[in-house]
Amino acid sequence: MSGKIHKVVIPARGLGKRMRQGDERAQLNDKQSATADSGVKAMIPFRRPFLDYVLSGLADAGYREACLVIGPEHGVVREYYEKNAPPRRMRVSFATQTEPRGSADALLAAEKFAGSDEFLVQNSDNYYPISALRDLCRLGEPGTALFDAESLTHQGNIPAERIASYALCKVDADGYLASVAEKPSESTAAHLGPDALVSMNVWRFGPAIFEACRRAPLSSRGEQELPVAVQYGISALGMRMKVIRSQEGVLDLSYRGDVASVAERLDAIDPQP
Numbered sequence: 658m659s660g661k662i663h664k665v666v667i668p669a670r671g672l673g674k675r676m677r678q679g680d681e682r683a684q685l686n687d688k689q690s691a692t693a694d695s696g697v698k699a700m701i702p703f704r705r706p707f708l709d710y711v712l713s714g715l716a717d718a719g720y721r722e723a724c725l726v727i728g729p730e731h732g733v734v735r736e737y738y739e740k741n742a743p744p745r746r747m748r749v750s751f752a753t754q755t756e757p758r759g760s761a762d763a764l765l766a767a768e769k770f771a772g773s774d775e776f777l778v779q780n781s782d783n784y785y786p787i788s789a790l791r792d793l794c795r796l797g798e799p800g801t802a803l804f805d806a807e808s809l810t811h812q813g814n815i816p817a818e819r820i821a822s823y824a825l826c827k828v829d830a831d832g833y834l835a836s837v838a839e840k841p842s843e844s845t846a847a848h849l850g851p852d853a854l855v856s857m858n859v860w861r862f863g864p865a866i867f868e869a870c871r872r873a874p875l876s877s878r879g880e881q882e883l884p885v886a887v888q889y890g891i892s893a894l895g896m897r898m899k900v901i902r903s904q905e906g907v908l909d910l911s912y913r914g915d916v917a918s919v920a921e922r923l924d925a926i927d928p929q930p
């Protein structure tokens with residue numbers, strides 16, 4: 658399969674533990690605090706819910722259909738997009754992940770939506786550079802956008818000490834993903850070296866990823882995690898993932914302390930999902 662893609666899967670089922678247990682000194686208004694306490698990070702309001710900005714950026718990049726993977730208790734998300742504020746540029750549907758068993762399990766919930774098409778997968782609590790999303794849309798084959806650690810720190814809102822909590826990747830001589838280490842240990846990070854790139858969990862997949870998600874081992878946390886499934890797909894199934902290297906930043910809404918910096922960066926954006 659080749660050419661542009663128009664589908665995107667956005668897992669939004671996580672428990673939001675880091676957001677609920679974050680710095681209580683963070684300056685959140687009442688609505689932001691209540692939403693953070695609910696664990697549904699993607700719906701934290703700025704002028705509009707964070708997910709509106711995410712969907713608007715995807716529409717700007719050329720995507721037209723989004724499947725939100727939510728839990729059975731997340732009726733507020735469904736009601737907002739089906740009744741209160743239906744998007745004009747994105748067609749939104751839903752898939753249900755019954756238990757929060759990890760990002761690979763969440764993707765399996767959207768298998769029917771994806772069908773035989775290639776599609777994008779991205780986090781619901783990250784705002785990615787539109788250029789990277791557009792490049793993946795036009796890539797013509799499965800792939801991923803990887804980021805320089807320095808760009809994430811200086812052009813995004815991610816503190817340098819948090820970089821180690823993301824997956825680190827190596828790229829082969831042909832520009833394809835060679836390895837991905839989810840939350841690497843210090844020794845693994847040292848082995849990968851200073852040129853390792855950071856995965857912020859944005860991927861263009863073909864249908865082969867679903868077999869990888871089903872067959873990959875559980876992560877160290879006992880969950881079905883997407884980076885582990887990708888590594889399994891590369892090692893055991895012969896998946897090839899072309900790498901787009903980005904030197905732009907990503908906005909990360911993982912903790913309560915992130916809200917102020919994200920609000921500042923989103924202030925100039927008028928989301929039109």
